[in-house]
Amino acid sequence: MAILPSPRKFFAGLALAVSAATAFAATTPTPFTATYQVLQGDQVIGEAVISLKSTALGWEYSNQTRGTGGLAAALGASSSETTRFRWNNNAPETVAYDYRMNAAIKSKQxxxxxxxxxxxxxxxxxxxxxxxxxxxxxxxxxxxxxxxxLALHDGKQTVSLPVAVKRNVENQQFKVAGNDDVKVPAGSFKAQRVERTDKDQSFSAWYVPQKYPVPVKLTQSDGGGLTLQLVSYKTGR
Known part of the structure; x- marks a missing residue:
């Protein structure tokens, strides 16, 4: 196995992240829970659980991750990302975002x-x-x-997103670059391969947009060469 990435890079990779037969509707959020395995090479080194639910303060989208193998497990690495968003023009619009990463040698927020x-x-x-x-x-x-x-579900082939980063809004560009057969623990799919086309071109994500609002698979070439694969997806809280 290749040398494992630092906890910072490991959980940065998990951030870009994420078998029910029920299709979701893009006109309103549908609560769900999606579980992913995180691999480096052929070895599973972590787990990510992404969930969406409605709360009294609005919609809450969370990503809970933990290291289960290799250096990430040895360091007790885990992270939590929680976003509260409002639903505007049939799309999420961030109101608040909180990030926490903890490991034996370092923590970050x-x-x-x-x-x-x-x-x-x-x-x-x-x-x-x-x-x-x-x-x-x-x-x-x-x-x-x-x-x-959500944009793919609406039939878009290119997506432009204003993303809040540390010092500014970064306009990130994505496009559907092809259709691939993808096999993950959740099943085998004919998936749309989406690639980022602006300055950061280090990852590809595979979507089945009429079935899931999150990727069934995602690969990232930097940060240690990580792959996320969908294990299970269920709707409802």
Whole structure:
């Protein structure tokens, strides 16, 4: 097996992330829970559980990850990403995002808050807040793959997303680059391969957009060469 990535890179890879027969509707969010295995090469080194639910404060989209093998398990590495979003124009729009990563040798956190009345984003990673103007349709790195899946469900072949990063809004570009046969623990699928086409072209994600709003598979060439594969998906809380 290749040398495992650092916990920071490992969980950065998991961020881009994510068999029920019921199709979802893009006109309103549908609660779900999706479980992924995370591999480096042929070895499973982690698990990610992505869920969407309705709360009193709005929609909550979370990604809970943990290391189950290799260095990630040895360090007790885990991370939690939680986004609260509002539903606007049939798409998610971030209101708040919280990230936590913990390991034996390091911990990290970041919070993002969007004040839509003031049209302002505030990002704080413990070293002082960065503020900048919000953009309509803004998402964060946690909900970006979900937003792509919703756009594909609506028939789009190219997707442009304004994503809140540390110091600014980054306009990320994606396109359907082909159709592939994909086999993952959740099953075998004819999937649309989506690639990022702007400055970061290090990953590909495979979607079955009429069935799932999140990828069935995702690969990332940087951060240690990680692959996420869907294990199970169920609708409802």
């Amino acid at each position: 970041r919070t993002t808050r969007v004040d839509w009345n003031a049209n302002q984003v505030s990002v704080d990673d413990g070293k002082g807040a960065e503020t900048y103007a919000a953009t309509p349709g803004l998402v964060d790195r946690n909900t970006a793959p979900y937003a792509i899946g």
